[in-house]
Amino acid sequence: MAHVVAVLALPPVVGFDLAIPPQVFGTAERDGRPLYDVRVCGLEPGPVATTAGYALHLDHGREALAAADTVIVPGTHYVPARRDGVLPPEVHSALATVRPGARWMSICTGAFVLAAAGRLDGRRAATHWARADELRRLHRDVEVDEDVLFVDDGDLATSAGLAAGIDLCLHVLRRDHGAAVATEVARHLVVAPWRSGGQAQFIERPLPADDGGSTAPTRVWAREHLADPLDVAALARHARMSTRTFARRFRAETGTSPHAWVLAQRVARARHLLESTDLPIDRVAADAGLGTTSSLRAHLAADVGLSPVAYRRTYRASPRAS
Template sequence: MTHVVAVLALPPVVGFDLAIPPQVFGTAERDCEPLYDVRVCGLAPGPVPTTAGYALHVEHGPEALAAADTVLVPGTHFVPARRDGVLPAEVHEALARVPEGARWMSICTGAFVLAAAGRLAGRRATTHWARAAQFRRLYPDVEVDEDVLFVDEGDLATSAGLAAGLDLCLHVVRRDHGAAVANEVARHLVVAPWRDGGQAQFIERPVPVDDDGSTGPTRTWARERLSEPLDVATLARHAAMSPRTFARRFRAETGTSPHAWILAQRIAHARHLLESTDLAIDRVAADAGLGTTSSLRAHLAADVGLSPVAYRRTYRASPRTATNRTAT
């Protein structure tokens, strides 16, 4: 009764992207019990060419999609979706097997396939920054944000290029089963459980050059003081910069604004406290810098769709009750 993740490899698939979901989801467990059943499939069982000049043998054909709780399309150079914005009949037939209510995910240029299938119309998504302009031309009805590492809309999640697939998959494990499980997966993979900033820091475009230094030390300082007021003026004063210079440098380094970054840190800390302590809800809100219980409730509902009490109950539940939870 584990959550089935079906990974659809369309040729030529990006081998790096294809390896991420089995590694991340396949490592996630609680009390030595696997939390996901990962099934890599193609349009037919057998070898699938990769973009790196070798083929990968997949055991499953499209029938694996019929059992999926999550369908994930890794990066691909699949010509119909990448060049023409369409999918051939055999791919439409394969995707038609996916159960209603399944979660859809993509890594890197796998977003082209989801868009060609009509899954991203009117939705926010991301893809590799170098392919964002092409994506917009082919799929103008999708709201593309190339500055972020991933976009999670609950039933739909897309990641930026290549290694951002690790960020997205770890985020989904964290969303499904809590920070402790995701951190253990990250520890096993020897990667950071959470990376600051977004894809913007990797985009080939001019970054302001000055002698103001990095905002990194201030970010570290702020993480240790999330319960205190942390507006741009306070952060800039610590960094010995003007607020305007600090905000510009901060976005160049992280791909997001200081306000959005602080809020994300506070929500993450609140989730950690709910999972790992018995602190009262109002104390969690105060310690995370979110102020009141109602503020914590609103932010947590927007982030994971749960109240603080429900979140604590879900992520501190027994393995049996937590294993079959599906994010919505």
């Protein structure tokens, strides 16, 4: 039985955000079998206004929430949540039908709804960087992080603005069913299966005036040489910059440090090799640039909570049940 995803549209909903979960989860399949049953719903079936000046007709009402394994709230200008940080009784009662143990997600300003419902109290969460201060003001118990594309906290996942919802949904798909499935969906959508860095790279701020050139060619080169030593000095040498200039330029362009970026690329490479090859674990670790089996085990456990053997068994030989 497919995993049920309920996407709750509170008016006026951001149409771009609302379209992301059906596109990502709705196109995910294995051996021709859909992995998710995506149901876009309102509090009642019928029309719901969008921020773009058109309305959508929804086939599902709150009954979709009661059936959901995952509930996603896309971005919205819903006044009670956005202006006052509260939800009216009818929304609280609808959300109360969600079964215990269900996964909660938000895209962009959908985080305001989850916060108003008390779901983000004491938790770290993302929203659009331009709305981060508003969320902090309304909900002081929420740890708002405006620098990341998304926050995955197990049963709770929140994304930054707009297209970061694609990053979050692909990440959750990757976590549920492995990199191969997520990559295939990303190819279908013609988007990158993984964007490095955070939304800090999109916040308008002046770049250092003395930093000529871009680190993009070096990032392409580094992905092709993950098995080689890739410290900041090596990366800067390839970019023909000083290490200080390179590190500053790299963070300005990607929102993260060279070390963190390289590590993320290596873990992603190791996951791909575990899923798509029969290479021994020590060879996977070496080819991905992680060095030893113990290093691979530690980084994979931190990333997905599985050992290399368990990861390969779960995502290659025995797909996770929906």
